[in-house]
Amino acid sequence: MSIITDVVVVAAGRGTRAGGDVPKQLRAIGGVPMLRRTLERFVQAPRLRRVQLVIHPDDAEACRRACAGLPRLAPPVAGGATRQASVRAGLEALAADPPDVVLIHDAARPFVSIALIGRAIDAALAHGAAIPTLIVTDTMKTFGPDGALGAGPDRARLRRVQTPQSFRFPLILDAHRACADTDLTDDAAVAEAAGHAVFGFDGDAANIKLTTPEDFVEAERQIALTLADIRSATGYDVHAFAPGDHVMLGGIAIPHGFGLSGHSDADVVLHALTDALLGTIGAADIGKHFPPSDPQWKGAASDRFLAHAVGLVRAEDGVIAHLDTTIVCEAPKIGPHREAMRARIAEIAGVPVTRVSVKATTSEQLGFTGRREGIAALATATVRLPWRDA
Structure with missing residues (x-):
């Protein structure tokens, strides 16, 4: 029996730290709206059935233009006041025809690769709840109230976390429903709060999240170098x-x-x-x-x-x-x-x-x-x- 996998792409935020006069997910990088770049990676992934986009209601027309012509997109749904509420809205939209596995991804990560998407699906099947991680290479320090630096945690046990985070669909839907009154930073935290162990798999250093104006400058530079x-x-x-x-x-x-x-x-x-x-x-x-x-x-x-x-x-x-x-x-x-x-x-x-x-x-x-x-x-x-x- 084939495994059905869908993805929820969260694009309901305002992205104020990125600057500009439009939400960051609608800003162009390399002449293409970032949202479209992100969605194109998923609609080209051979193991995905459907892409569920979650948007801010004010962005409906701009998102429609950015997504024009892309296949496998479900009708977008409106997000909530928090990222957690927006993810739950996307999951609930899939519940009528549920997948076996669901990936949850931030629209502000437009360089997600097909290989990373495949690893996410495999990790969800193996563990039920999994997230892409990167080894921390910088030394970490604690910061005391007097400004003095402490020894800090053991770097070998730290990981940087990315999306797409991947889950067995019933597990993460039930977890979001159970934690609806909380405000947690990501879906791994929601799963953990509901009592599930979350496992890590190899992330991708190129899968950067665009947050600040400097991030957009770097993204343009990378695209210019790549598209030579x-x-x-x-x-x-x-x-x-x-x-x-x-x-x-x-x-x-x-x-x-x-x-x-x-x-x-x-x-x-x-x-x-x-x-x-x-x-x-x-x-x-x-x-x-x-x-x-x-x-x-x-x-x-x-x-x-x-x-x-x-x-x-x-x-x-x-x-x-x-x-x-x-x-x-x-x-x-x-x-x-x-x-x-x-x-x-x-x-x-x-x-x-x-x-x-x-x-x-x-x-x-x-x-x-x-x-x-x-x-x-x-x-x-x-x-x-x-x-x-x-």
Whole structure:
């Protein structure tokens, strides 16, 4: 019998120590919201069934944008006044269809690895309650009331604690229910307060928690060092006009005296961007992934194509640095719809709108676009990928 594992990701805090004008879990690192970076690690983990996100109610729309296109996400639930209350809310949300094992992770740890997730699952199965730990390498001292330093505890018996903490689901749910009136610092403390032994397993030094402004500076530096393989690729698409009352461009329906002819919704902008992104990772072209001969794509919304290409880049641990497109047509006018297109493309790609450019030009009445027979689009995508030797 297979073991079912879910994860609760806690993202309901305000993160005031990190500074900035948004909660820290929604701040961008390497051009991607930290929350999305964290969730991407879990949705890519092969042994996980479902991700239960716990958020602050005020962040619902921002979280929806940050999570757009990610698979295996349960509907988010609102957290409580404390981390402990927020974790319990996530556990209760899973209780109707409970897993065998649950991991509990802080959204502010975006560098959690697939290997660490696997060790967490194995430790929960072996012990019932387990947490990732790191050996303390610094000498520890006690601090007296007169300012004098004492001998301190035995460093060999100390451990630094991380998340994801892992548990048999009934054990930790019952423990949280029993300790609902307490305010404990982590889920291991909740399990211990309910009378359960908690075991340690090997953590990961890279699995840092971002708390202060300095932490974010270090995270940006690490991402810049890691994502040293910068790639650009281009895409091009064209569709002829056909009977209709609107055209789809950049994911936006624009009223027009004609439609565009194509097997899908014929969105030349999203098609060109899809090909550009696929080109950055050498993943062929849109026709390879979504053959026009396949009837399932007839009339399909092209945001699915772009989201697929984005997912493939993310699966390579890539970061989308910029998306640029130029639309070539005599009509309709693009200017009034430019910002709506930028916003929609940014939403599909999961990037800030500042990383999306939409431009338009005519062909001076030359060629098929000049004769108003159709619309063309050119696109360029720039991504940053981890450096891997060939």
